[in-house]
Amino acid sequence: MRPINVTRSAMPPFAEYCEEIRELWDSRWLTNMGVKHERLREELADYLDAPYMDILTNGHLSLELSLQALELEGEVITTPFTFASTTQAIVRSGLTPVFCDVDPLTLTMDPAKIEPLITERTCALVPVHVYGNFCEVEAIDRIAQRHGLRVLYDAAHAFGARYKGRGAGAFGDVSCFSFHATKVFHTLEGGGACFQDEAFGQRLARLKNFGLENPERVTDLGGNAKLDEFRAAMGLCNLRHVAEELEKRSRVEERYRERLEDVPGVRLKVLQPEVQSNHAYFPVLFDEKRFGADRNRVQKALREQGVMARKYFYPLTNAFPCFQGRFHPEETPEALRASRQVLCLPLYGDLPLETVDEICGLVLNCRK
Numbered sequence: 001m002r003p004i005n006v007t008r009s010a011m012p013p014f015a016e017y018c019e020e021i022r023e024l025w026d027s028r029w030l031t032n033m034g035v036k037h038e039r040l041r042e043e044l045a046d047y048l049d050a051p052y053m054d055i056l057t058n059g060h061l062s063l064e065l066s067l068q069a070l071e072l073e074g075e076v077i078t079t080p081f082t083f084a085s086t087t088q089a090i091v092r093s094g095l096t097p098v099f100c101d102v103d104p105l106t107l108t109m110d111p112a113k114i115e116p117l118i119t120e121r122t123c124a125l126v127p128v129h130v131y132g133n134f135c136e137v138e139a140i141d142r143i144a145q146r147h148g149l150r151v152l153y154d155a156a157h158a159f160g161a162r163y164k165g166r167g168a169g170a171f172g173d174v175s176c177f178s179f180h181a182t183k184v185f186h187t188l189e190g191g192g193a194c195f196q197d198e199a200f201g202q203r204l205a206r207l208k209n210f211g212l213e214n215p216e217r218v219t220d221l222g223g224n225a226k227l228d229e230f231r232a233a234m235g236l237c238n239l240r241h242v243a244e245e246l247e248k249r250s251r252v253e254e255r256y257r258e259r260l261e262d263v264p265g266v267r268l269k270v271l272q273p274e275v276q277s278n279h280a281y282f283p284v285l286f287d288e289k290r291f292g293a294d295r296n297r298v299q300k301a302l303r304e305q306g307v308m309a310r311k312y313f314y315p316l317t318n319a320f321p322c323f324q325g326r327f328h329p330e331e332t333p334e335a336l337r338a339s340r341q342v343l344c345l346p347l348y349g350d351l352p353l354e355t356v357d358e359i360c361g362l363v364l365n366c367r368k
């Protein structure tokens, strides 16, 4: 089957989804926090180990409105090794991103490099659990406590991953998730925020619904970021199958590891102690000198055979032209190096193990 994309959306059985949406034909309650929305919200909070949770129309607006609901002002320390959304949410919320370099192994924000970046204008940390690798949550928490900073995790990659047995919704002041079609768990488009403080939740709930406190009183400058009932229904179905999806993904990842782990010049996703992986991505870093080919050459060779590996993440967000030269990728050298070496190979539950073997063969053939 070609092309083989970097991921393929998991789908529930068609009949299961039809059954899930049947009652919507009678109720005609199609959006605005209906029964599906409320049920999904509760089930997800439970799955992610969140004290409180809300669900929204996508991951990006979950980030953007959460930053607004935290009522921040000034500078936010974050990582450039992420999807466009993280940095754009910060800038669009009127905040100034300050870029911290990443740890070369986990590619998450390096806690040792945070404190030198703190100024009196710093108000929050926005780290990213890249590929489902957990950030050093305890160290980050200590720094935040010491300096009175809020912590908002971009947890879009961490759905289903666990640290010390706890889901990714348990950490920081807020953790934002994406339920986009390309993610481990999806609602077609969708997202959510897990949080510790009930008052934050009330602000977020208003912001996603035009700032309405009640139909006659508008207290916040909000917008529309509601998740409709049909997408919530898709979430309810997919959540029933997510354990099975993670199990299938783990077998795919294991096969990649068997084939690639001892190859010189190839570095695979780290296995972190006390972390249960969600097998969301399979990043490989190619050291051109030792491997004998650079990342771009591997991507091209795969593409020629219909295998669509992706450069997550390249370029760094601090190199984006939309920021008009305000930021400089050279200031985060570890992130810059990783962005030039990384390639995410296809990984999803239904990927046949023979195809994994074939992809690994194509990768190894790139060596001079």
Ligand SMILES: *Cc1c(COP(=O)(O)O)cnc(C)c1O
Residues within 6 Å of the ligand: 058, 059, 060, 061, 082, 083, 085, 086, 128, 154, 156, 157, 177, 178, 179, 180, 189, 190, 191
């Ligand atoms: C997918 C993703 C987002 C954005 O989520 P959407 O649901 O697509 O809006 C944000 N951050 C990261 C790291 C992501 O992977």
